[in-house]
Amino acid sequence: MNRLFEELDYQPTPIGPISLRRRRELLLDVDVLEIMLGDEHLMSDLFNTSEIALAKIGLDAIAGNAGLSVVVGGLGMGFTADAALSNPRIDNLIVVEKLTPVINWHKSGLIPLGKSLINNPKCRLIEGDFFEMADRQDGFDPAHPGCKFDAVLLDIDHAPDFYLAPAHAKFYQPAGLKKLAQQLYPGGVFALWSNDPPVQFFIDRMGSIFRTATAVEVPFYNPLQDRDSVQSIYLAWA
Secondary structure, eight states: OOOOOOEEEEOTTTTTTTEEEEEEEEETEEEEEEEEEETEEEEESSHHHHHHHHHHHHHTTTTTTSSSSEEEETTSHHHHHHHHHTTTEEEEEEEEEOOOOHHHHHHHHHSSSHHHHOTTTEEEEEEEEEHHTTTSSSSTTSSTTTTOEEEEEEOOSSTTTSSGGGGGGGGSSSHHHHHTTTTTTEEEEEEEEESSSHHHHHHHHHHHHHHHHHHHHHEEEEEETTEEEEEEEEEEEE
């Protein structure tokens, strides 16, 4: 790369303008690919430990050996979907993404993992609003309305109380969680990524709807701040 900064694409969306850009991180002497929503940083390929952990921890929490059907809410850079597909128990993976540009970046190869996801016969990218689909009886699979899943892995909002859009808030309330639980098989797992350490109030809220709930801290070293950071994965069993 010859530039310190390059905007690869910029598109309007229902929740604001979204852009894909590549920039040189001078402190680390590396190129960083990142997605921005307006001036807000959504994700990058610099830190992906917890996105991969979402798939590993969520799928490891499911009993059984094979034939798993899984939903990933939020495509992003594709790290969670790619990690899920590396699990040999996966037979069917649906990735729900609301923002058309993000899907197109994967299809065009602007995001490196895109081609491998699209070419994997076990994986389907579905354009749709995860939160609206979670609220409907038809569910997440347009080809099989009302079907249930072994796991739902969600990485869209920053945290259970910090949303990209105000309309997402009701999903994290008891009524929204209850509708999500109805889309899981008995023993199925809901796993939720959070940019923050776990908070007890949300573990308790999930526990009031699901059979049981907990959270796992995901520590990682942040070289930009020269310190350890902690994100989290919430887990709940139907």
